[in-house]
Amino acid sequence: MNIITVTSENLEEEHICCAITNNKDCQVASKKAWLAERFSDGLVFKKGNVRGKCFIEYIPAEKAWCPINAEGYMYIDCLWVSGKFKGQGNATLLLDDCIKDSKEKGKKGLVILSSKKKRPYLADPKFLKHKGxxxxxxxxxYYELMYLPFEGNVLYPKFKDTVRNPAISEGGFVLYYAHQCPFTVKYVPIIEAIAKDKGIKFKTIRFETTEQAQNAPAPFTSYSLFYDGEFVTNDILSDKKFEKIITEKGLSTPAR
Incomplete structure (x- = not known):
């Protein structure tokens, strides 16, 4: 498999969005707009020369949409290889290319957001540990900040203290999200509509700048849902998943 680097020059023609095949889909448009605004910050998007989930996205940690302190590191937003492209060494191929590029740019190492066990939209800890x-x-x-140093005696990356115990002061549902993940543009309005229909207090806050994301109340800035001040999930919810949470919170009578 060959690796393609997506830039502002070839962004419109390249397939970049996970399982979304239609290049005119609103999710694709939102993701491409987000990428276009980040290229000047040093963001890199590399993909296999295929249509599917086979890509890596990374950016200098100082510009990462994540509340961390990791000066001099490269932050991996997403490494995703799935479906028929798994089990062929493609994740290693993409990661190795990222490592090579990051070393050439003089970075101290790589940083990535993961979890104690594999969770939706977070990097696979088992694979990462296998890679060092x-x-x-x-x-x-459940969040874990994982790193791969390129040299010894470097400063350790860390979470900002404000996200060590994610919590907010507002009541009801509050959803923080960004168009960094293309799925949010489709699924956020769906659960907004459900909450409105049921008369449930629901507020959305979209991150539109790096500064806003770096001051988020939780580590995963693409999607973090809170209820009555407590963190609920980072999983981008479908209508059925949100209905289940509503029921669990005692806000709706389960369907008979």
Whole structure:
């Protein structure tokens, strides 16, 4: 498999969005707009020369949409290889290319957001540990900051203290999200509509700048849902998943 680097020059023609095949889909448009605004920050998007989930996205940690302190590191937003492209060494191929590029740019190492066990939209800890990554910091309820240093005696990356125990002061549902993940543009309005229909207090806050994301109340800035001040999930919810949470919170009578 050959690796293609997506830039502002070829962004419109390249397939970049996970399982979304239609290049005119609103999810694709939102993701491409987000990428276009980040290229000047040093963001890199590399993909296999295929249509599917086979890509890596990374950016200098100082510009990462994640509340961390990791000066001099490269932050991996997403490494995703799935479906028929798994089990062929493609994840290693993409990661190795990222390592090579990051070393050439003089970075101290790589940083990535993971969890104690594999969770939706977070990097696979088992794969990362196999590749030499180590857990360097943690945040409740399950987040792990993993890193791969390129040299010894470097400053350790860490979470900002404000996200070690994710919580907010507002009541009801509050959803923080960004168009960094293309799925949010489709699924956020779906659960907004459900909450409105049921008369449930629901507020959305979209991150539109790096500064906003770096001051988020939880580590995963693409999607973090809170209820009555407590963190609920980072999983981008479908209508059925949100209905289940509503029921669990005692806000709706389960269907008979």
């Amino acid at each position: 990554f180590k857990v360097i910091d943690t945040a409740k309820p």
